[in-house]
Amino acid sequence: MRTHTKETQSSMTPDKAIQFLKEGNERFMNNLKTNRNLLQQVNETSTGQFPFAAILSCIDSRTSAELVFDQGLGDVFSIRVAGNIVNEDILGSMEFACNAAGSKLIMVLGHTKCGAIIGACNHVELGNLTGLLKKVGPAIERETATKTERNGKNLEFVTHVTENNVHLAIEQIRKQSPILTDMEREGEIRIIGGMYDVETGRVDFYGIG
Numbered sequence: 001m002r003t004h005t006k007e008t009q010s011s012m013t014p015d016k017a018i019q020f021l022k023e024g025n026e027r028f029m030n031n032l033k034t035n036r037n038l039l040q041q042v043n044e045t046s047t048g049q050f051p052f053a054a055i056l057s058c059i060d061s062r063t064s065a066e067l068v069f070d071q072g073l074g075d076v077f078s079i080r081v082a083g084n085i086v087n088e089d090i091l092g093s094m095e096f097a098c099n100a101a102g103s104k105l106i107m108v109l110g111h112t113k114c115g116a117i118i119g120a121c122n123h124v125e126l127g128n129l130t131g132l133l134k135k136v137g138p139a140i141e142r143e144t145a146t147k148t149e150r151n152g153k154n155l156e157f158v159t160h161v162t163e164n165n166v167h168l169a170i171e172q173i174r175k176q177s178p179i180l181t182d183m184e185r186e187g188e189i190r191i192i193g194g195m196y197d198v199e200t201g202r203v204d205f206y207g208i209g
Contacts, residue, residue, distance in 0.1 A: 011052035016189035024070035054097035083116030118152035139164035
């Protein structure tokens, strides 16, 4: 498979970008990885890149976006940080990806059994990690159904917080980036969320048929 070019990126729609990711995840789950000549892709991207999507995911070693969506060099911007949280630098990276580099989709990808979410639920404090985990606080507060055992040992509680964290990240992107909000309003991009299951390899796309 060849890498994306300016022409293929330009003809890409946000909905088609979503379909590309869904089809890639299906291949991943069925161990049907696309045959790619990576050295050829190095050569093809040496003078430019035309990724069709920007994916914010966790640093967890099991959640590489290129792998779980079966994408190659030059196909996606991969933004990774523990807990797939949003900050000013990440917003700037997304704005570059879409407004400057032409990507058609932003996806916030959470995952099951996330150590950062579990740590936040347990109120872990450890150096600079303390401040990062506090950014998960609003997702914990939003989970009001759980009255007892509001900690990392309660799998249902952690799952709900993880889902909330994805939805809150999307809300933050729309609230804190007028550039991306305007692009989404004009239909130039879409901003979506999803959840990767570390046991099955499946990505559940939120709100997508």
